[in-house]
Amino acid sequence: MTEAAPATASRASLVLRRFLRQRRSIAGLATVLVLFIAAYVSPLVTTWQYNELDITAFLSPPSGAHWFGTTQNGFDMFALTMRGMQKSLIIGLVGAIVSTTLAAVVGAFAGYFGGVLNAVLLTLVDLLLVLPSFLIIAILSPTFHGKTWLIFVLLLAGFQWMVTARIVRGLTLSLKEREFVQAARFMGVPGWRIIFRHILPNMSSILIIDATINVSSLILAEVGLSFFGFGVQPPDVSLGTLIGDYAGAALIYPWEFYFPAGCLVALVLAINLVGDGLRDAFDPNARMRVS
Amino acid sequence: MARFLLRRLLYLSVLVVVSTSAAYVLAATQLNPRARYEGRNPPPPPEVVDAALDALNMNDKIPVLTRFGRWVGGVFHGDLGRTIENSSVNEEIDRRMWVSLRLMLVGSLLGTLLGVAAGAYGAVKQYRMADHALTVFSFVTLSIPAVVIGVLFKNAGIGLNNVLGFTGETKLLYTTGELTPGMDPWTWAGMVNRFAHLVLPSLVLTVMAIAFYGRYQRNAMLDVLGSDFLRTAQAKGLRRTRALITHGLRTALIPMATLFAYQFALLFVGATFTERIFGWHGMGEYFVDAVIKSDVNSVAAITLFVAVLVLIAGFLSDVAYAALDPRVRVS
Numbered sequence: 214m215t216e217a218a219p220a221t222a223s224r225a226s227l228v229l230r231r232f233l234r235q236r237r238s239i240a241g242l243a244t245v246l247v248l249f250i251a252a253y254v255s256p257l258v259t260t261w262q263y264n265e266l267d268i269t270a271f272l273s274p275p276s277g278a279h280w281f282g283t284t285q286n287g288f289d290m291f292a293l294t295m296r297g298m299q300k301s302l303i304i305g306l307v308g309a310i311v312s313t314t315l316a317a318v319v320g321a322f323a324g325y326f327g328g329v330l331n332a333v334l335l336t337l338v339d340l341l342l343v344l345p346s347f348l349i350i351a352i353l354s355p356t357f358h359g360k361t362w363l364i365f366v367l368l369l370a371g372f373q374w375m376v377t378a379r380i381v382r383g384l385t386l387s388l389k390e391r392e393f394v395q396a397a398r399f400m401g402v403p404g405w406r407i408i409f410r411h412i413l414p415n416m417s418s419i420l421i422i423d424a425t426i427n428v429s430s431l432i433l434a435e436v437g438l439s440f441f442g443f444g445v446q447p448p449d450v451s452l453g454t455l456i457g458d459y460a461g462a463a464l465i466y467p468w469e470f471y472f473p474a475g476c477l478v479a480l481v482l483a484i485n486l487v488g489d490g491l492r493d494a495f496d497p498n499a500r501m502r503v504s
Numbered sequence: 505m506a507r508f509l510l511r512r513l514l515y516l517s518v519l520v521v522v523s524t525s526a527a528y529v530l531a532a533t534q535l536n537p538r539a540r541y542e543g544r545n546p547p548p549p550p551e552v553v554d555a556a557l558d559a560l561n562m563n564d565k566i567p568v569l570t571r572f573g574r575w576v577g578g579v580f581h582g583d584l585g586r587t588i589e590n591s592s593v594n595e596e597i598d599r600r601m602w603v604s605l606r607l608m609l610v611g612s613l614l615g616t617l618l619g620v621a622a623g624a625y626g627a628v629k630q631y632r633m634a635d636h637a638l639t640v641f642s643f644v645t646l647s648i649p650a651v652v653i654g655v656l657f658k659n660a661g662i663g664l665n666n667v668l669g670f671t672g673e674t675k676l677l678y679t680t681g682e683l684t685p686g687m688d689p690w691t692w693a694g695m696v697n698r699f700a701h702l703v704l705p706s707l708v709l710t711v712m713a714i715a716f717y718g719r720y721q722r723n724a725m726l727d728v729l730g731s732d733f734l735r736t737a738q739a740k741g742l743r744r745t746r747a748l749i750t751h752g753l754r755t756a757l758i759p760m761a762t763l764f765a766y767q768f769a770l771l772f773v774g775a776t777f778t779e780r781i782f783g784w785h786g787m788g789e790y791f792v793d794a795v796i797k798s799d800v801n802s803v804a805a806i807t808l809f810v811a812v813l814v815l816i817a818g819f820l821s822d823v824a825y826a827a828l829d830p831r832v833r834v835s
Contacts, residue, residue, distance in 0.1 A: 345811075
């Protein structure tokens with residue numbers, strides 16, 4: 214691959230250019246942006262809100278007044294779907310940030326300091342990897358009924374970070390021996406600062422890709438748990454609760470199921486495309502080996 | 505090799521103990537079986553509630569470790585305790601276990617075999633039509649939650665029945681339950697009926713497993729394809745297919761063996777979705793109900809069931825690992 218970039222181009226702009234050169238990444242990014250804007254902007258402009266009843270239209274199919282139709286109570290399906298997508302997006306984003314940060318910090322500290330800390334953190338990682346996360350979050354779900362959904366997000370993220378933490382630890386072990394890290398150490402820079410200033414920035418590509426993929430996995434995990442009522446609780450609405458509520462109606466009132474499900478699949482697919490494109494942009498050689 | 509397997513078995517047993525204990529302690533402290541009695545109208549006197557909860561070993565006034573000790577004591581005698589409705593957990597599991605296992609076994613076996621075959625084929629034909637098709641299929645399928653795939657397959661099945669004119673009692677493919685009520689499963693007609701119920705739900709699990717394993721197998725196989733020993737094998741005169749299978753695929757299967765073990769717990773989750781959508785009365789449904797009913801003993805017993813499944817799957821994949829990897833086999 215020939216790079217026409219001038220010698221002064223920063224790594225960030227190089228990666229960005231490689232990212233934008235792929236059609237899939239652009240399609241993914243555009244879809245994510247469209248869905249994101251639709252979720253947050255449409256409630257400001259549409260006539261019906263997610264908590265408003267249209268008592269003149271029960272179970273009406275998609276029409277000009279109700280783009281995605283209505284439910285048996287007269288709720289507007291478009292407003293509900295957009296509301297659900299807001300929640301799913303925020304759960305995915307917050308969860309991914311928490312999970313990747315946790316993975317980076319735990320992995321880097323375990324790798325850099327080694328010793329007892331390493332042993333303790335690795336045991337924690339192994340323990341969490343062993344626990345069946347779906348079952349544990351389901352068991353814990355009655356405790357966050359009626360409380361904020363943030364607890365649920367933290368639980369989801371709490372079971373998501375372990376594999377990345379192991380990768381980060383491995384990378385830290387090798388970065389630790391590099392000259393620039395040793396130079397910083399001999400200048401007397403404290404360990405925690407070396408981690409945040411030198412080690413983690415050097416693996417930012419891995420962390421960015423991981424965070425992107427985490428967004429979509431957390432959205433899927435949320436859907437799974439909310440489907441059974443173990444996740445987001447009413448009156449909150451998420452794509453998971455919508456799919457759970459209307460999965461049974463898919464045959465008779467298809468709009469109740471296929472619109473939220475379609476938005477969900479489009480969203481997850483688009484995020485995965487972005488993640489895939491980022492991976493190729495950060496490491497163009499990776500595609501030759503595996504994809 | 506025996507030492508390796510023994511060590512793995514020990515490790516896997518520790519996993520079973522850890523995850524079951526964690527599930528029991530969490531369930532016993534976080535679920536609230538007492539609310540079930542206190543919510544009655546008129547509310548029973550506290551002593552009655554205590555006595556009832558004591559009989560079930562679910563009284564939250566007794567320290568959790570004491571309750572846990574009692575439950576473990578029972579488990580070692582083959583007694584998993586009482587459900588919150590005071591029936592036997594053993595009987596419930598007996599009744600439901602095979603419903604789920606049938607689904608999971610068919611789904612995982614078919615899915616693994618087809619996924620491995622498809623992935624290996626895709627890697628050999630890298631960047632050809634078949635490879636692109638597999639990559640896109642895996643990518644899309646892994647972006648769709650199990651629930652949505654389940655509903656799509658169910659409705660496709662209903663549609664197929666209608667198109668082919670199976671609108672009466674007898675269907676080509678059934679979408680609810682695992683057997684038409686009143687049918688004897690051990691007759692010829694019963695077997696056919698059971699099979700017609702099994703097709704769609706296990707297809708859901710199979711398709712998801714193919715997408716998952718296909719993707720990883722393709723990557724593992726691509727790593728192997730460039731290696732020197734594969735070229736040597738062909739240079740010494742092996743035919744390409746033969747070299748690809750005995751030297752390429754065998755090596756590429758090694759990382760897959762470990763993946764298989766860890767995938768089994770997720771398979772149970774997948775089965776839980778399928779059971780809900782297709783109305784099967786299996787372990788997944790039991791788990792969801794047990795959490796909703798604050799049925800501590802059932803929740804712990806189901807976690808034990810899943811953990812033992814993971815143990816079996818993990819041990820089998822260790823055996824496969826040892827058989828495939830000469831370094832382990834000989835040492």
